[in-house]
Amino acid sequence: DQQVKQNSPSLSVQEGRISILNCDYTNSMFDYFLWYKKYPAEGPTFLISISSIKDKNEDGRFTVFLNKSAKHLSLHIVPSQPGDSAVYFCAASVTGTYKYIFGTGTRLKVLA
Amino acid sequence: KAGVTQTPRYLIKTRGQQVTLSCSPISGHRSVSWYQQTPGQGLQFLFEYFSETQRNKGNFPGRFSGRQFSNSRSEMNVSTLELGDSALYLCASTFGGGSGETQYFGPGTRLLVL
Numbered sequence: 001d002q003q004v005k006q007n008s009p010s011l012s013v014q015e016g017r018i019s020i021l022n023c024d025y026t027n028s029m030f031d032y033f034l035w036y037k038k039y040p041a042e043g044p045t046f047l048i049s050i051s052s053i054k055d056k057n058e059d060g061r062f063t064v065f066l067n068k069s070a071k072h073l074s075l076h077i078v079p080s081q082p083g084d085s086a087v088y089f090c091a092a093s094v095t096g097t098y099k100y101i102f103g104t105g106t107r108l109k110v111l112a
Numbered sequence: 113k114a115g116v117t118q119t120p121r122y123l124i125k126t127r128g129q130q131v132t133l134s135c136s137p138i139s140g141h142r143s144v145s146w147y148q149q150t151p152g153q154g155l156q157f158l159f160e161y162f163s164e165t166q167r168n169k170g171n172f173p174g175r176f177s178g179r180q181f182s183n184s185r186s187e188m189n190v191s192t193l194e195l196g197d198s199a200l201y202l203c204a205s206t207f208g209g210g211s212g213e214t215q216y217f218g219p220g221t222r223l224l225v226l
Contacts, residue, residue, distance in 0.1 A: 006154075032212050043116070043202055043217030044155070051212065089154060091215075098143065098167045098209045104154035 003027045004092050006103035014111050019077040021106050023090035026071065030092040030101075035064060035075045037086045038105070044089060048075070080110045114139065116205050116218035124224045130191040133221045135203035137184050141216075143209025144186040146178060149200040149220070158201075161186055162209050190223075198225045 005024045013019045021035075031052040036044035050057040050064045050073070057064050063076045077084055087105045117136045125131050137144050146158040157170040161180035178188040184205075190197055200222050204215035 034214065036217075041219070041222075043204075043219045046214050046216065049214060091155075095210065095212070098145075098160045098162065099157055099170075100145070100215060101157065102147070102155035104152060 002104070003030075004090060004101045004103040006088075006090060006106045008106050009104070010107040010109070012109045012111060013080045015082055016079045019075075019080045019084065019108055019110065021075040021077075021088050021090075021108065023073050023075075023103055024071060025073075025092050025101075027092070027094070027101075028068075028071065029094045031095050032093045033064070033066060033073050034091045034100070035062075036089045036091065037084075038089060039086050047088075077108075080108075082110050082112050084108060085110045116203060116216055118201075118203055118218035118221050120221060121219065122222050122224075124226065125193050126226050127193055127195060129193050130189060131193060131223060132187055132189045133201055133203075133223075135186045135188075135205075135218060137186070137203075137205030138216055141205035141207050142184050143206045143213075144180060144184065145204045145206075145209070145215060146186070146188050147202045147204070148172075149202060150198075155202065158188065160209060167209070193225045195225050198223060 034049040035047040038044040091100045091102045143162045145160040147155040159169040180186045200220045202220045204217045206213040
């Protein structure tokens with residue numbers, strides 16, 4: 001049972017444009033969400049997070065939006081840069097479980 | 113502050129053997145989680161340790177086990193290796209492991225089972 005889903009395995013975007021990566025979840029108990037970026041042969045690197053009490057969080061070029069009624073979150077990267085090309089994972093957790101559930105990842109390719 | 117370190121980085125084993133992987137968390141972090149990453153499966157949660165106690169575990173067979181030492185370093189062991197165990201094994205650390213904390217990952221150990 002995949003509780004966190006990233007339905008787009010890959011995405012290509014032109015440099016300078018917006019990249020939108022999507023993530024859906026099924027467990028309404030999730031109360032904390034994170035996005036990670038992963039390059040080949042490296043561990044995931046934390047990008048940005050959001051608590052379920054918020055619907056938006058920004059950090060520089062990265063913004064995460066949370067729609068609790070739709071059980072959907074998205075990561076916006078503006079403007080996209082070639083160095084953003086990587087696999088992006090969303091993750092979710094429930095307070096007290098000490099466990100993070102990850103999606104299967106979306107491979108972003110930013111074209112110069 | 114040094115990041116999460118994992119040893120070894122690469123490992124080749126044959127079916128039936130066992131393997132032990134090591135993880136040293138960020139200094140001061142007491143929670144260590146382990147994940148298995150395979151193509152198309154994302155990161156699958158194996159288990160989480162805090163103060164030498166396993167607090168949660170994922171849906172993996174008993175061949176997968178772990179432990180944590182008093183200095184928060186952690187090891188995971190896989191016995192009777194199968195071809196399907198070939199994967200990238202990642203560990204991540206946080207201060208307390210609770211929701212709202214960010215997990216910081218090590219570079220991973222790539223295991224190949226022949």
